[in-house]
Amino acid sequence: MLAYIGLGSNLKDPKLQIETALKALNEVDRILVIKISSFYESKPLLDMSGPNYINAVCKVDTSLSASDLLDVCQQIEDNQKRIREVKWGSRTIDLDILLYDQQIISSDRLSIPHPEMIDRAFVMVPLYEIDKEINVPLLGSVEKLIDRVNKLDVKKI
Numbered sequence: 699m700l701a702y703i704g705l706g707s708n709l710k711d712p713k714l715q716i717e718t719a720l721k722a723l724n725e726v727d728r729i730l731v732i733k734i735s736s737f738y739e740s741k742p743l744l745d746m747s748g749p750n751y752i753n754a755v756c757k758v759d760t761s762l763s764a765s766d767l768l769d770v771c772q773q774i775e776d777n778q779k780r781i782r783e784v785k786w787g788s789r790t791i792d793l794d795i796l797l798y799d800q801q802i803i804s805s806d807r808l809s810i811p812h813p814e815m816i817d818r819a820f821v822m823v824p825l826y827e828i829d830k831e832i833n834v835p836l837l838g839s840v841e842k843l844i845d846r847v848n849k850l851d852v853k854k855i
Contacts, residue, residue: 701767702796702832704812704821705754708788712752713737715778715791720756722774723793729770733757735824738852743818748788752855755796755824764798768808771795796821802835811835816843819851 703723707715716737724731735755742748760767771793778791796812803810811834815821825832826844833839 699760699762699799701758701760701764701798702825702829703756703758703771704792704794704796704815704824705756706751706792706794706820707790708742708749708751709790710779712749716752716754718778719774719791719793720754722777723756723758723770726762726770728761729767730759731756732759733828735827737855738820738824739855740820740852742788746788751820753820753824753852755821755828757828764795764801764803764808764810765805767795767798794821796825797832797834800833800835811837816846819847819849822847823849823852 705716705719720731720734723729733756738753740751740753742751774793775791780790794812795810796815798810801810816834816837822844826840830841834843837843
């Protein structure tokens with residue numbers, strides 16, 4: 699299965715946090731990172747306090763279920779000392795499964811496509827960079843959805 703994972707960090711050397719998470723993903727059996735976007739800088743959501751974020755998106759080939767992939771992502775977050783105190787607050791690392799093949803998943807633990815991805819430039823711009831032709835189930839092509847976001851909200855670094 700092809701899956702797309704969004705990564706973000708704004709604490710403790712964000713670039714290194716993302717690079718560490720990407721390396722950890724690629725070291726998991728049954729996951730192969732096949733493409734990584736450039737890194738992008740963005741301001742915190744909703745004018746939350748804290749430093750700017752660094753974000754990226756990666757494309758992986760995996761034989762894990764979506765639920766097992768989520769477990770891996772959360773384990774990586776735990777290993778990198780992610781603290782969940784404030785929604786959309788500062789964090790060492792955040793890994794979000796954006797898309798899992800063309801599946802639509804809605805459970806207490808997981809919603810795919812990621813419900814807020816199409817409104818976030820820090821997701822859509824790097825996603826568009828690595829796969830201009832991907833379709834988001836129920837919503838359409840990334841090529842059309844990219845126009846929903848303000849591309850000036852992110853800066854390629």
